[in-house]
Amino acid sequence: MRTSRFFRPLVLLGALGLGSLAPVAQADVLANITKAGVIKIAVPQDFPPFGSVGADMKPSGYDIDVANLIGKEMGTKVELVPVSSANRVPFLTTGKVDLVISSMGKNAEREKVIDFSSAYAPFFNGVFGPDDIKISKIDELAGKTVSVTRGSIEDLELSKVAPASAVLKRFEDNNATIAAYLSGQTQLLATGNVVAAAVHERSKQRSLGVKFLVKNSPCYIGLAQGETALQNKVNEIIQKAKKNGSLNEISQRWLHAALPADL
Amino acid sequence: MTYQFDFSFIYEYRAMLAHGIAYTVYLTLVGGTVGTLIGTVGAICRTWDIKPFAGLYQCYVELFRNTPFLVQLFLIFFGLPSLGIRMSEGQAAILAIILNVGAYSTEIIRAGLQATPKGQIEAAQSLAFTRWQIFFYVMLRPALRKVWPALSSQIVISMLGSAVCSQISAEELTFVANFIQSRNFRAFETYFLTTAIYFAMAFLIRQSLNLIGRYAIVRRPLP
Numbered sequence: 001m002r003t004s005r006f007f008r009p010l011v012l013l014g015a016l017g018l019g020s021l022a023p024v025a026q027a028d029v030l031a032n033i034t035k036a037g038v039i040k041i042a043v044p045q046d047f048p049p050f051g052s053v054g055a056d057m058k059p060s061g062y063d064i065d066v067a068n069l070i071g072k073e074m075g076t077k078v079e080l081v082p083v084s085s086a087n088r089v090p091f092l093t094t095g096k097v098d099l100v101i102s103s104m105g106k107n108a109e110r111e112k113v114i115d116f117s118s119a120y121a122p123f124f125n126g127v128f129g130p131d132d133i134k135i136s137k138i139d140e141l142a143g144k145t146v147s148v149t150r151g152s153i154e155d156l157e158l159s160k161v162a163p164a165s166a167v168l169k170r171f172e173d174n175n176a177t178i179a180a181y182l183s184g185q186t187q188l189l190a191t192g193n194v195v196a197a198a199v200h201e202r203s204k205q206r207s208l209g210v211k212f213l214v215k216n217s218p219c220y221i222g223l224a225q226g227e228t229a230l231q232n233k234v235n236e237i238i239q240k241a242k243k244n245g246s247l248n249e250i251s252q253r254w255l256h257a258a259l260p261a262d263l
Numbered sequence: 264m265t266y267q268f269d270f271s272f273i274y275e276y277r278a279m280l281a282h283g284i285a286y287t288v289y290l291t292l293v294g295g296t297v298g299t300l301i302g303t304v305g306a307i308c309r310t311w312d313i314k315p316f317a318g319l320y321q322c323y324v325e326l327f328r329n330t331p332f333l334v335q336l337f338l339i340f341f342g343l344p345s346l347g348i349r350m351s352e353g354q355a356a357i358l359a360i361i362l363n364v365g366a367y368s369t370e371i372i373r374a375g376l377q378a379t380p381k382g383q384i385e386a387a388q389s390l391a392f393t394r395w396q397i398f399f400y401v402m403l404r405p406a407l408r409k410v411w412p413a414l415s416s417q418i419v420i421s422m423l424g425s426a427v428c429s430q431i432s433a434e435e436l437t438f439v440a441n442f443i444q445s446r447n448f449r450a451f452e453t454y455f456l457t458t459a460i461y462f463a464m465a466f467l468i469r470q471s472l473n474l475i476g477r478y479a480i481v482r483r484p485l486p
Contacts, residue, residue, distance in 0.1 A: 147432075151445035169352065169432040170442065176341075176430065183344040185352070 029098055029223075030230040038077045041067040042097040045082040049197060049254040050103040050121070050219075053082075062254040063101045066120055066221075069246060070099070073237040089114060092222055099234065100222035115225050117234045119218035120247065122260050125154045126213045128181075128196045129188040135211050141166035147186035149177045154190035157214045182206055190214065197255040210257060218263055272447050273456065276439070283439030284460060290360055290435060291422040291468060298364025298421070299414065303403075305369035310376045320369060327366035333427050335359050340431040356428040356435070364421050371413050375406030407480050415472040419465050426461075436460060 033039045043063045044051035051061035059080055071078030081097050088102045092114055103123065106116050127138075127146060135141065142163040148155045150170040158168055169186050171177040174195065181189035182205045189196070193210065200208045221238075223230055241247040242259070251259045273280065305324065308316040327335065340355040350358065379402050387401045407414075429438035440457040444450050 150441060155445075170438075171432055172430055172441075179341045180432070183341045184349060185340065185344060 028229055029227050030233055033074065033076055033098055033230075036076075038079050039071055039074060039099065040079045040081055040097040041070070042081045042083040042088050042091050042100040042102055043067055044085070044088075044102045046084065047103055049194065051082075062121055062250055063103060065250045065253070066247075067099075067101050069241055069250070070101075070221075070234065070237050073240070074233065089222065092224055095224070098223070098230070102222075103219045104222050105217040106220050110222070113225070114222045115227065115231055117221035117223065117231060118238050119220055119263050120238050120241075121219040122193060122216075122251070122255070122257075122263055123219050124213045124216040124260075125152075125157070125190070125192050126196075127154075127158075127188050127190045127211045128208050129211050130207045131209055133187055133211070137212050138214075139163055141188075143167075144188055145169055145186040146188040146190050147171060147177045147180040148190040149174050152191075154192075154214050158190060181208075193255060193257065197257060200256045210260075213260075266451070268452060269449060270452055270456070272443060272449060272452070276443050279439050279442070280436075280460075283434060283436040284464070286433070286435040287422065287425055287464065290357060290425045290428065290433075291418065291464075293357055294360030294364050294421055294425070295418040297361045299368050299372075299418075301361065301365030302368025302370075302372050305365065306372035306376055306406075307403075309369065309373050323362075324366045324369050327362055328370070332359065332363055332424050333430065335363065336427060336431055352428075352431045352433045355431060356425070356433040359428070360421055360425060363424070364417065367417050367421075368414060371410050371417060372406060375408075375410035376402055378409060379406060404480065408476075411472075411476040411480060415469060415476070418472065419469055422465060422468060423461065 043059055044061070045053050045059055047061075049061050051059055051063045054060050059082060064080065067078055067080060081091065083091050083097075083100070083102055085102070088100045088104065089110065091097045092100050100114075101120070103121065104110070105123065110116075127135075127141070129135070133144070135144070138158075138161055141158075142165045145167040146158065146162075147169045148158060148171070150172065155168070155170060158166075162168065168190075169180060171180060174191070177191065178189065178195075178199055180186050182199070182203055184206070188211065189199075189208065191199075196208055196210070221234055223234065238247070242263070248259045251257060305316075305320040307313070308320050311317075336355065336359045339350065339359050340352060343350065383401055383405075384397060387397045392401065425435055426437035428435055429441060432438065434442075436457060440453050444453040447453070
């Protein structure tokens, strides 16, 4: 008895130590989600078409559809948590959400603190144009006119690698760049795929299809580090959604373009 | 104030700068010359009320003097293609400047023509001048002499206004300045240099127009 009383503080200390290690060592978020029947997913609310709040005050967009798809595949309810691009990573690292589906790109700084699934949405800068101009790589820009916003990523990249006979028409802002294309002043348009989708949606003046990518940084689902089981599950769901066309459907709905084959 | 000026970019972009200066000079010379011709014809039509041109000119002048140059430029470049009239940015820029100078110079020259004293015309008639001689020697030339300083100013203003053409990707001096600034982010130096170039160009154009006025228009010193 005396010994046990003597060791009691030590046991307590040991338990505390184990307890503090626990979330890192063996907390299985996937198991918790399955047990609770609810998955908490951070989604954007101010970044259409990936996520925005509609007139009915409900978030909708590409990311919300993917979140619901994952919830359906896992057989759990989905609790959407609106986040901003600044606080989406802290929400994940402090365990307030299980997944971040918030049009997030992968980079070295983020990879230090969180893990990523495979890519689930295309996000790129590219050259867009009408169906009757058949080009598929940058060398074929020779002799073509392209409208581009001065100082943008597209401008800097194309200025470096486009053939000398390609004519880059540089405009002050996105609107002028788009207007130049839509009014037929240039043959092609260099911009982001999200911008191109919005233009395509609002204007039927000229068809707008992707010709080739200038810079690619697709979106990934973020999850807490070390959650291999959850990561595998999410990757499996993405893989399945790519194969059975449901992710392509979401892409068509929000980006008005098929999912790129190399995503 | 420890700002470090760095003008080394001038050498790197010298070809572009030269091209931008040449483009602006071209816009000013062609726009100024053709615009003044349009204005002269317009002033004549309006002074003698030659139908139907006087009415047409009046609409044109009111339209162009009461709308911003930038909007005129956008209308020509972005708007007209919808009607099937497609112009390159160079054509749109020069057309907009010509039309703009034309509208203002119509009113400037008209003021000069209408200031011709009636007695002067009657004196010429009594000296058996032909109608053409009266028009040219008694009315137009003295009119141009009177309004030459105002006309010169208008041409310099249109040169400064041509900076707006950078908005439709016409690669004149301001476009070049914006381009350089978007690559080296040295806004102060870039626009400092551009300001100096514009100032020098405006000065030279004004001096040249003074000389032209002195020797070609009146053939005697301006009052």
